Amino acid sequence: MTSTISSPAETGHGVAVVFEEMHRWYGPVHALNGLSIDIAPGELIALLGPSGCGKTTALRALGGLDVVDQGSILVDGKDMTHVPTNKRNMGIVFQAYSLFPNMTARDNVAYGLRLRGVDKDARNKRAEETLELVGLGAQSSRYPHQMSGGQQQRVALARALAIEPKVLLLDEPLSALDARVRRQLREEIRRIQIMLGITTLFVTHDQEEALAMGDRVGVMNAGRLEQIAPPAELYDRPQTRFVAEFVGLTNRVPGKADAKTVSVLGATVELLPGSAERGDVTALVRPENVRLTQAKDGTGRVLAVSFLGSLCRAQVAMRDETIVVAQMAASDSVGLFPGAVVRVGVVPAPVFATTD
Amino acid sequence: MGALSEKNALIERPRGAGKRRRAPAGQRVARLAILVLVLGYLVVPLLAMLEFSTRGDLDKATNTFPRSLQAFAAIFTYPNLVDGILASLQIAALTVFGMLLLLVPTMVWTVVRVPRMRRVIEFLCLLPLAIPAIVIVVGIAPVYQWMGQHLGSIGGSPLTLTFISIILVLPYSYRAIDASLRSIDVATLADAARSLGAGWPRTIFQVIVPNIRGGILSASVLAIALVLGEFTISNLLSFSTVQVVIYLLGKRDPYVSVAVSLVALVFAFVLLFVISRFAPGADTSTQRAAEEPA
Numbered sequence: 001m002t003s004t005i006s007s008p009a010e011t012g013h014g015v016a017v018v019f020e021e022m023h024r025w026y027g028p029v030h031a032l033n034g035l036s037i038d039i040a041p042g043e044l045i046a047l048l049g050p051s052g053c054g055k056t057t058a059l060r061a062l063g064g065l066d067v068v069d070q071g072s073i074l075v076d077g078k079d080m081t082h083v084p085t086n087k088r089n090m091g092i093v094f095q096a097y098s099l100f101p102n103m104t105a106r107d108n109v110a111y112g113l114r115l116r117g118v119d120k121d122a123r124n125k126r127a128e129e130t131l132e133l134v135g136l137g138a139q140s141s142r143y144p145h146q147m148s149g150g151q152q153q154r155v156a157l158a159r160a161l162a163i164e165p166k167v168l169l170l171d172e173p174l175s176a177l178d179a180r181v182r183r184q185l186r187e188e189i190r191r192i193q194i195m196l197g198i199t200t201l202f203v204t205h206d207q208e209e210a211l212a213m214g215d216r217v218g219v220m221n222a223g224r225l226e227q228i229a230p231p232a233e234l235y236d237r238p239q240t241r242f243v244a245e246f247v248g249l250t251n252r253v254p255g256k257a258d259a260k261t262v263s264v265l266g267a268t269v270e271l272l273p274g275s276a277e278r279g280d281v282t283a284l285v286r287p288e289n290v291r292l293t294q295a296k297d298g299t300g301r302v303l304a305v306s307f308l309g310s311l312c313r314a315q316v317a318m319r320d321e322t323i324v325v326a327q328m329a330a331s332d333s334v335g336l337f338p339g340a341v342v343r344v345g346v347v348p349a350p351v352f353a354t355t356d
Numbered sequence: 357m358g359a360l361s362e363k364n365a366l367i368e369r370p371r372g373a374g375k376r377r378r379a380p381a382g383q384r385v386a387r388l389a390i391l392v393l394v395l396g397y398l399v400v401p402l403l404a405m406l407e408f409s410t411r412g413d414l415d416k417a418t419n420t421f422p423r424s425l426q427a428f429a430a431i432f433t434y435p436n437l438v439d440g441i442l443a444s445l446q447i448a449a450l451t452v453f454g455m456l457l458l459l460v461p462t463m464v465w466t467v468v469r470v471p472r473m474r475r476v477i478e479f480l481c482l483l484p485l486a487i488p489a490i491v492i493v494v495g496i497a498p499v500y501q502w503m504g505q506h507l508g509s510i511g512g513s514p515l516t517l518t519f520i521s522i523i524l525v526l527p528y529s530y531r532a533i534d535a536s537l538r539s540i541d542v543a544t545l546a547d548a549a550r551s552l553g554a555g556w557p558r559t560i561f562q563v564i565v566p567n568i569r570g571g572i573l574s575a576s577v578l579a580i581a582l583v584l585g586e587f588t589i590s591n592l593l594s595f596s597t598v599q600v601v602i603y604l605l606g607k608r609d610p611y612v613s614v615a616v617s618l619v620a621l622v623f624a625f626v627l628l629f630v631i632s633r634f635a636p637g638a639d640t641s642t643q644r645a646a647e648e649p650a
Contacts, residue, residue, distance in 0.1 A: 065547050085550040096541050098548040102566040112552035156548075163552060 014042035014197045015076035015166050017062065022071035024057055024223075031057045032068065033223035042197040044190070045228070046214030048207055050246070054223040055203045056171055062201060063169050064088045075166055091160025095172040097152045099144040105131060105155045106140040112163035130158040133192060150181040157189065161196065168193065170202040174209065186213055207247055211235065219243045237350065239274045244284045244352040251290065251324050255283040255353060262353050265290070265324075270350040281353040287313065287327035291345045294335055298343040300324065305336050312336070316344055402621065409615040427611035428619070434609075437616065440601030443514040447597065448583040451521040452576045455529050458522065460572065463533055464564050467542045481530035484523050489588040496520060500593055514595040521583050528582065529575035536571025540564075577627045584620055 017039040024032035031054045039045050047055040060066035062073055064085035072081045080088055099108050106127045113123035131140050134154040144152055153173050160168060170189065174182040190213050193200050204210050210217045211231040218228035219242070227239045238244035255264035257278055262271050264283040271277065292300070292314060300316040303323070312333035316324045324344055336342070379387070412424030432438055459481075466473050484492075504512045542564060549559040565572065587599035598620065606613035 063547075063551055065551070085547075086553045086555055088551075089553070090551060092548065092551040094544050094548060096544045098541070098544045100545060100548070100563050100567070101540065102569075111549075111554075115553040115558065159548075159552070169551075 014199055016041050016074075017167055017199055017201070018074040019058065019062070020072045020074065022058065022061060022068045022073070024054070024061065024066070024068050030223050032061070032071075035071070035220075035223065035225055037218060037225060037228060039199055039201065041199055043215045044193055044200040044202060044213060046202045046204060046210035046217045047220055048204060048210040048217055048247070049220035051205060053220040055205075055220050057223075058220075059169050059171050059201055059203045062167065063090050063092050065092075089163065089165050090167045090169055091163060091165035092169045092171065093153065093156045093160050093173040095175055097144065097149065097156070097176070099152050099155055099159070101144050104141050104143055105136060105147070105158075108144070108155055109140075109159045109162045112159065116163070126162055127158075130162045131155065133161070134158045134188065148181075149177050150185060153177065153185060154188075157192070161192070161198075165198070168198045168200040170200065172204055175204070175206070182209070189213070211247075217247075219246060221246070237272055238284075238352050239272070241284070241352065241354045244272075249287050249325065249327075250284040251287060252282050253285050253322060253324060254320070255281055257281045257353055262351060264351065265344050265346045267346050267348065269346060269348050272350045272352045275351075275353040276355040279355070281355055284352045284354070285324075285346055286349070287325045289347045289349045289351075290324055290326035291347060292316065292326045292328070292336065293343040293345070294340060295343040296341060298341045300342045300344040302336055302338055302340040302342060304338055305333065307333075316342060318344065402618070405614050405618045405621075409611055409618055411611065427609075427615040430609070430612045431616055431619070434601075434605065434612065436596060437598075437601050437605060437612070440596050440598040441616075443596065444584055444598035446515055447517050447521055448580045450515060450518040451525060451583050452579050454518060454522045455525055455575065455579050456572060459526070459529055459533055459575070460565065460568075461560055463530075463537060464542060464546070464560050467537055468546045471543075478530065478534070481526045483527075485527045489524075490592070492520065492523075493589055493592040497593065514590070514597055517586075517590060517593070517595055517597065520589055521579075521586065524586065524589075525575075525579040525582050528578040532574035532578060533568060533571040536568035536574075540567050573630075577630075580627060581624050584624070 017037075019035050019037040022032045022035040023030070033054070035054065035058055037045065037058075047058060049055045057066055061068050062075075062080075064080070064083060064087075068081060072079055074080065075088075099105075100111065103111065106124060109127035109130050110118075110123040113126060118126070128137060128140055131137050134157055136151060136154050136158065139147060139151060139155075142151075144155070147155065153176075156173070173189075174185055177185065186209055202210070202213055211234070214231060216228055217231050217234050219226045219234065221242045227234060227243045229237070229239075234243065235248055238247065244250055253264050255262045257271060257276055257280075259277055260271055261268050262275075262281060262283050264285065269283075275281070292302075299319050303315040303317050305315075306313045307330065310330055311327055312330045313325060313327045314333065314336050316326060318324060326344070378384075409427045410423050410425060411421035412426060413421075415422055462477065466477050500516065503510075503516060510516070545563055545567070546559050549563040550556075554562065584598060586597065587603065590597040590600050591603070598616070602613050602616050605616070
């Protein structure tokens with residue numbers, strides 16, 4: 001059987017998307033505050049942020065489901081800002097189950113093709129293939145109420161992909177699913193996205209999801225893009241205090257900054273750009289960068305030890321009552337127990353520092 | 357072995373497990389009594405109507421009424437009655453059409469685009485409940501008078517009652533459709549349809565309407581039942597609808613009058629049967645998910 005699912009080169013998938021200075025107000029709420037993002041063809045951008053930060057508004061604006069008050073949206077170089085949703089050719093997978101209840105999985109997937117005038121045989125064939133792609137080839141005759149949440153979201157993904165959209169928009173599609181299914185499905189989405197090379201905007205409030213899936217991750221706060229960078233860079237070199245605190249776990253440890261370095265927990269480490277550079281500061285130190293050594297003259301006392309499988313996390317109280325969390329390989333945690341006296345240090349990795 | 361049997365005995369199904377618990381005898385008797393009472397309340401008048409409308413001419417020899425369907429057969433011999441029935445059926449059909457045309461797009465649009473207006477629409481639709489029919493007639497009579505004078509036969513047609521009927525059925529139809537709309541995520545379905553390329557008409561008629569079929573059927577049946585039963589306004593505005601004709605006929609030929617009423621009731625029952633047959637659970641399917649792996 002010859003596949004009718006086309007590769008990016010054949011269909012023009014993998015177009016560039018540009019957000020230019022987008023603003024959106026809902027009454028007094030500034031939901032998008034000068035949002036600008038360049039998305040490269042075939043890239044998966046994960047927008048991450050707390051509830052109400054504007055990430056879904058940005059996605060809906062790109063999909064044409066919401067308007068922007070200022071700014072513009074370019075897709076493949078064309079201004080799409082005022083193009084109606086149904087003319088944008090974008091595939092959207094929603095947070096809520098959005099399959100049409102009166103249609104089978106096959107009919108749901110074929111619906112977009114039906115609207116494009118594809119004849120019945122061709123659209124059914126394409127629908128079956130797309131369902132096969134998401135691992136639901138055998139479920140094509142089922143109605144949404146006969147499927148689990150995970151299956152419904154797979155069908156929704158197939159439906160979005162069947163129309164060969166210019167851009168794939170994923171609006172927290174995994175948030176209603178249980179943890180196991182969520183992990184499994186996110187890997188499949190990423191596999192399919194890479195296979196098809198389709199430009200994708202993925203909105204989530206789950207940082208593990210964003211870091212695992214995104215080529216780049218954009219962190220949003222109060223309508224603004226705080227930082228956009230590859231996951232490792234975002235994690236290791238946050239540019240703002242919000243990013244440093246929002247992404248991953250951080251310890252707030254007092255230190256003394258001196259131009260490009262900060263003295264913290266007995267060590268001098270490099271400061272990240274954007275940090276406070278003078279005087280007493282609060283250094284934001286990742287738990288995995290904290291080192292614990294058993295020593296009778298140590299300045300910390302272990303309060304609790306949590307076993308997390310391959311990792312272990314220890315909570316340590318310092319003499320000045322600061323609580324520091326350290327994370328290490330489980331094999332390195334031998335001898336750590338509540339009450340143990342330890343010396344607390346940091347590895348020489350750059351840190352972010354603030355004055356508050 | 358003995359120990360094993362004992363162990364097995366421990367995990368045996370308790371007696372009666374999985375069966376529905378039988379209600380105590382007193383409770384069952386009470387339920388049955390209530391059922392009989394309610395059925396009697398509903399069925400006895402119908403049986404009385406059937407008995408009355410199937411009476412033939414008095415047999416003086418036995419001083420009894422032999423059973424006869426002559427009252428039912430006579431329905432079609434009264435031209436006014438046939439005209440009244442036809443007029444009411446046409447008004448009912450037009451009312452259903454007008455009501456759906458008015459309510460469905462408005463309600464869907466409200467839910468999807470201007471949810472803050474939902475309360476306002478609800479208030480407007482429920483308003484006719486609070487206005488007595490006589491007030492409506494007093495208010496609208498000059499309009500009908502004008503129509504009768506200036507629009508010729510169209511202005512004097514009973515079909516013009518459609519406009520009032522649409523207003524009268526709004527509260528009931530609104531509730532039925534609203535319940536259906538609340539059972540599905542209209543906004544998300546509409547967004548999904550539009551993102552796939554559907555315009556608003558296709559979104560409404562291919563995606564939303566099939567999923568609120570139950571509500572639309574309920575609204576339609578309620579509208580038909582209300583129109584067929586409406587008497588006050590038609591009578592006060594001097595239109596010959598079925599109820600008005602039945603009322604007038606009741607003075608001349610009560611047997612035919614009761615026969616027509618019985619037929620109208622049976623018609624309503626058939627409609628209710630149709631709705632229960634064709635609309636079961638149509639709107640709740642979205643909310644259920646099978647307990648299966650992803």
